[in-house]
Structure formats: C-alpha cells, structure tokens
Amino acid sequence: MSNLDEYGGGPGPSADVLVVTTNEVPGYRVDRVIGEVFGLTVRSRHLGTQIGASFKSMLGGELKGLTKTLVESRNQAMERLIEQARARGGNAVLMMRFDVTEAADLGTEICAYGTAVVISPLAG
Template sequence: MAEEMTIVSTPYVSGYRVVAVLGFTWGLVVRSRGLGGNVIAALRTIFGGEIHEYSDLLNQSRQQALERMKEHARAMGANAVISVGFDSSELGQSMTEVLAYGTAVVIEKESAAPSPVRLS
C-alpha cells in the first residue's frame, strides 16, 4: 500500500516542517458530458435549479485531477503537497478542463514541542 500523501490548501502543515521543496505539481483532466447528459442538462435549464449531471461531472473531474496531482507529486519524491488549488475552464461547448495544482514538498514531523507565542 502506498504511503498516504498529505494534501493541504495552506502553505504549511501544522506540526510538520518542510525539509525539501521539489517544485510545482499538477493533475489535469478534460471531460465531456455525453450527448444524452447534455440533452438532459439542457432540458433542466428550462426549469432552473441545479443541473446535477454537471455537478456530478465536475466533482468526479476534481477528484480525478487531485489523484493525478498526487501521482505526479509522488513521482517527484514528495510526501505532501501544499498550497493546493483548483482551476477550471471550458473547452468548446461540451468539454471542461479541471486542473489541481500545488507545491510538491517533503515534510517531517516537528521534533520540538510547540512553544506558546509571547508578546512581551
């Protein structure tokens, strides 16, 4: 079983320190809703409300992009990705691109006990 990869949107992982910055990592997915899904979604736009077909498609795409980013980071030798974000755009009329990106790093648990912040 592969070691768990730590993924955070913050530029740090609480309780850990970054010992190596390996660089930019990403995972990219381009997905299209099938003709049937597009027809159903088009019909739903007439009545308004959430278009579940597209919500599901985007959720699946984000998860797949995140998994590809993890694979890329692992191949770089990372055990964590910090400052993770997503971007998406439309390609043509029926395709959506989803990008997960971040900074691949090697982290290790802090050995020193945390000390309180003192202002005086």
C-alpha cells in the same frame, strides 16, 4: 457510492501524500521543496447529460448529472496530482488549487495544482 462521494471528494485521510490548500501544515516542517505539480483531465460533454441539463436549466435547480461529472473530473485531477507528487518524492502538496476552463467548446479542462514538498513532524 454514498451521497457524500457523489457530490464531494478529495483524498481520504489515509493517503500517503497529504494535500492541503494552506502554505504550511501545523505540527510539521517543510524539509524540501520539490516544486510545482499538477494533474489534468479534459472531459467531453455527454449528450444525454447536456440535454437533461438544458431542460433542467429552464426549470431551475441543481444540475445533478453535471455536478457528478465535475466531481469525478476533479477527483481524477486530484489523483493525478498526487501521483505526480509521489513520483517526484514528495509526501505533501501545499497550496493546492483547482482551475476549470472550457476546452475549445468540446469539454471542460480541470487542473489540480500545487507545490510538492517533503514534510516531517516537528520534534516535540
């Protein structure tokens, strides 16, 4: 796993479902709006990571263990979002967003959501 994969993510360019944070995709038209889709994951806190983060927070700096956990969680939520769009017949998700909240002090809830659509290239 490269540093890029450890601290970032998202679907690769060859994914069959395009995910964008915009309202539209340049060069494409929306043929059909399917509706809202989301992918959700809830992660509990790992005791070792929490202890390490507590010590690190006293000294300052990035909490790399927590960063990696959040990246993994966001990627899993994104994968589930894509699965939902694909299962409903979509080939794109527009206006994708993440929502992150605490889940009853037991962990972190990560939700990726957006609008599933069917798009096709503009004739040109």
